[in-house]
Amino acid sequence: MHDSFTGQFSAGLASYGSRPCIEFEGRWYTGDEITAYAEALSSALKDSGVDDRASVGLVVRNRLQHAAAIIGFLAAGRPVSMIYSFQSPDAIARDIETLQLSAVIADREDWTDEVIAAAKRAGSAGVAISLTAPTVTPVVGLHRRDSSRRHAQAEPGVALHILTSGTTGPPKRQAIKASVLERTVFSVTSGEAAPSDAPPEFAYWQFGGIGVCQLVAGIHNGRRIVMLERFSVDGWVDVVRRHHITRSGVQPAVIRMLLDADVPAGHLRSLEFLISASGPLDPQTRDEFERRYAIPIRLAYGATEFAGSLCAWTPEMLQEFGDAKRNSVGRALPDVRLRVVDPDSGAELPPGQQGLLEAMVAPISSDWIRTTDFASIDDDGFVTLHGRADGAINRGGFKVLPETVRDVLVQHPSVRDACVVGVPDARLGQVPFAAVEVVPGSSPPSEDELKAIVRQRLPVYNVPVSFALVDELPRNPALKVSLPAVAALYRAGGQSA
Incomplete structure (x- = not known):
């Protein structure tokens, strides 16, 4: 018996039929083509001795064949664990051995000698996927799951294991239940059912992490989806122009890139607003963008463990509070309760005071879940973020918030962006x-x-x-600055000013 989300998602996929479903690299693929790809993959797994509901691993890329795999797994109720493809072959191999799954699916190019050897050690079946024939094929030497091996069992109700972006360290894997994906759809769409002639969903964030939410919401609601393998200014602007995109979630780095590329205002004419998420956006960059393009930027807040947003702005909130609370990420969504607590005692703090943000999300848990973010909530329920707690630097007993220092540095006219991290010190600790x-x-x-x-x-x-001057800050595929890579600049001596 399908749970409600799986049934709804499967119905969403079936609703496309011969209509366009996903555009990738300039070509539309129909719902029937996506379904056929997913069925071919399901058949290959069955031939490999993999049970219909067994968990599988996907070395994921933002390509059509990977989107079809994810969609097929969710529609069939098969759990899937994401493995980042942008790691080294050795790192992918370590993930495969750690996960101990019945099967691993990866792009043809990702089946390196190291990865094949790891799958053999784990007793996992291997399937290679591609957009060119043969599109789905068993990997030589990995035709069947080793049935003598004990592989990871599917966790009850879990649909996906997605990954954090790995900003502060190695990415963490987060279990997302199918019931939680219902709130994912709501948080992406704000509960709005888009008309049939609405612009497509625009998916370009990494599918291995929170970016999969756009794909899930689009198929669930039977909307067309345009996807990019990776972000580029030209590619992003091309999609906005051709499809008359009205809104898009962007990382703060994207806003800076659009400004630096001096994109003509006419190219962005269709945009009603942008939603900035996944990190702090400095006020100067926001002001500059809004002045140049007359496109409002709304701040948003979500997290991988919640599979979507915790806060949002509604049109009614914007009308009443938009100017006065410009730096807020909005109010809690209907299924979310938020509070701010003292980091040490855990006591709830009164409105306006800064502390650690905790959330209670009805579909996930009846318990309070502590985030790694400092925040304050005002008397009207609006949330303002003040930096990450796990990035706070303890300098001999004095707390330094990196985002606060960064916000000052970017006010220098010669500074485009900055990142502040804690580094070891023999006397002060950090x-x-x-x-x-x-x-x-x-x-x-x-x-x-x-x-x-x-x-x-x-x-x-x-x-x-000390400081290191760089042409570009080191970023991961989610376009977030990599804190370990910045710390490495200090250890290497950097390019000091």
């Missing part, structure tokens, strides 16, 4: 270090200038001990 991305063509700021601007606006313990 001290702040900053990597600074310099505006192209500008005069690089001196270390004294950068220290002075922080010292003028914040207590002295916030001043970084």
Whole structure:
């Protein structure tokens, strides 16, 4: 018996038939083609001795064949664990051995010698997928699951294991139940049923993590989907222009990239607003974008463990509070309760005070779940974020919030972006270090200038001990700055100012 989400999702897929379902690399694929691809994959797994409901692993890329695999698994009620493809072959191999799954599916190019050897050690069947013939084929030497091996059992109700972006360290795998995916659809669409002639869903965030939400919501609601394998300014703008996209979720880095590329305003004419999520957006960049394009940017907040958003702005909220609470991420969604607590005692704090944000999400748990974010909630229920708790730097007993220091550094006219991390110090435990991305063509700021601007606006313990000037900050595929890579600049001596 299908649970309600699986049945609804399967019905959503069936509703396309011969109509366009997904556009990839300039070609529309119909619902029938997506279904046929998923059925071919299901048949290959059955031939490999893999049970219909057994968990499988997917070395995931944002390609049509991977989207079809995810869609097919969800429609059939088969759990799938995401494995990031952008890792080294050795790292992918370690994931496969750790997961111990009945089968692993990967793009033809990702079946390296290391990955094949790992699947053999795990006794997993292997299936290669591609857009060119043969599209679905068993991997040589991995034709069948080793039935003598004990493989991971499907967890009751779990549909997906998705990954965090790995900003602060190795990505963490998060179990998402099918019942929770119902709220994913709601958080993506705000509960709105789009008309049949609405622009397509725009999916370009990594499917291995929270980006899969766009794919899930689109198919569930029978909407057309346009997907990109990876973000580029030209590719993103092309989709917005051709399909008259009216709204899109973007990472803060995307807003900066659009500005730096000096995209003509006419190319973005269809956009009613952008939703900035997955990290802090500095006010200067937001103001510059809104002035140049007259397109509002709304701030949003969600997390991988909640499979979607916790807060949102409604049109009614914007009309009444939009200007006054511009820096808020909105109010809690209907199925969410939020509170702010003291990090040490756990006691709930009154409105306006900063502390750790906790959430109670009805479809997930009746317990309070602590996030890693500092926040405050005002008397009207609007949430404002103040930085990540797991990135806080303890400098000899003084707490330094990296986002606060970054917000000061980006006010320097020669600084396009910055990232502040804690690095070890023998005397104080930790001290702040900053990597600074310099505006192209500008005069690089001196270390004294950068220290002075922080010292003028914040207590002295916030001043970084040193700086590295870089052309581009190191980013992961989710376009978030990689904190371990920034810390490595300090250990390497960086390109000091």
